[in-house]
Amino acid sequence: MSTTRPILEARGLVKRFGQVVALDGADFELYPDEILAIIGDNGAGKSTLIKTLSGALQPDDGEIRLDGEPVHFRSPRDARRAGIETVYQDLAVAPALDIAANIFLGRERQRRGPLGLVLRLLDKRAMRREAARHFEELKIGVQSMTQPVENLSGGQRQGVAVARAAKWAERLAIMDEPTAALGVKETRQVLDLIGRVRERGLPVILISHDMPHVFELADRIQIMRLGKRVAVVTPQTHTMPEAVAIMTGATRGELEQVLHKAPPDPERGE
């Protein structure tokens, strides 16, 4: 058993929509430096779980803790302020604006001194420079920061969204079906990018329908069923068919097996 404390954890989350119980006492932990995938059938509650963690929905019951402190997100803005960024599947970028403008959208940098304070003059050059450096670090290849995002391929566009999340997320990033709208080659680019984001030390919650991708990328996999967490497995301990069996209810989950174990990390030498 590791003593590593989860970055984000949830206990007994309940969310009802009228008669429908979308979350029925769901638990959750995300540890530092890991990619945690959440899988589950349609209606298993993974989307609702993610929305409560990102502030888009408020749970009816249960507790969410960030770095051990209880938090109550009333909006995505609250979660963002706490250092949680979310990437959505439907390419949430402004296509007519250029790459640098998208990276800094809503967080624009102004010139120092009276030009910025009084005239609110943007420091476009600094933003461009910083965006270019960030793209270099993440190894995203684009020609110029001043290209409108609409001139990019779907994969590059989602790359911009992931890069934006990675830039501003201080605690963790949530990727909600980030490759659902992409082709094979573009999906590859985005998955590689998510891997590099984790290598830079940002924990990632990944929601995906695609089992091979989940098993390739995730350190741990949380399986949701009927509004509850039924198992947490790893790609090392379980095969894809086994995970799917748990997901569909054919096999009972083996919750305790890896539940409280931090992600395998050879460097930590536990």
Place this chain on the structure above:
Amino acid sequence: MAFFSLKSDRFLQAQNLSLVLQQVMVVGVLAIGQTLIILTAGIDLSVGTVMALGQIIMAKLAVASGVPPLEAMALGILTCVGFGVLTGVLVTRVRLPPFIVTLGTLNIAFALTHIVSNDLTFSPLPSQELFFGKTFSFAGADVTYGVVLMFVLYAVAWYGLTQTAWGRHVYAVGDNKEAARLTGINTDRVLFGVYTIAGLSYGIAAMLLLARTELGDPNAGQTTENLDSITAVVLGGTSLFGGRGTVIGTLIGAVIVGVFRNGLTLIGVEVIYQYLVTGILVILAVAVDQLAHRRQA
């Protein structure tokens, strides 16, 4: 332009060109507000009648009610700003489509103009209300103060849209409102600000209209200005789908519309045919925008 200068030797004279600019200044200032709104993927059909209401309030208060001219002008501008605020509230709080809201305010402002004026015209106007129609000589041509004001307003709008975070948020709201909201931009506040500023631009345009016509006329500004402001914006390259366009393009568009009307008058085309031609012009411009948009998608 070449066409009109061949058809009428008066067209290219400095005097006529400065006359064109004088005619452009009203539509030009209206089109600033229209540009902001269209950039957010909205539209304002009420520009002409709101300006007419502002103008008649300025004239009536100063001529018939004994209100000091500057206060009368301020109240006229405030009325237009009030319409902007009203539209902004209806669009952001009640979530009504701008098209319907401004179709309603078009009629409200039209009715109020005639109610307030009792269908009377007001003159002579006090000299303060005529200031922006006065001219000074510059490089051999008469330049109107109102034209100078128009250029200043375009410079301010250009700065706001291209050099500030607010401008980027205006583009982002028109481009992908949901994405703008998700990045933490208060989209309702941006929209509300845009409609309020647009109202202010109509108020300033009312002041310029009054100075140009030297008469408070309940029938002024209610026919061609609406269409001309939209035509100027679309000819200037701003997309009706929002998120794309520049205020400098609108200025060029406004000049083209002005040149067009002036040229048609000089070669003796009757007013009613001018309506016909400008109607066709705006449809063509929108069709080009539509085709360009489809190609992108």
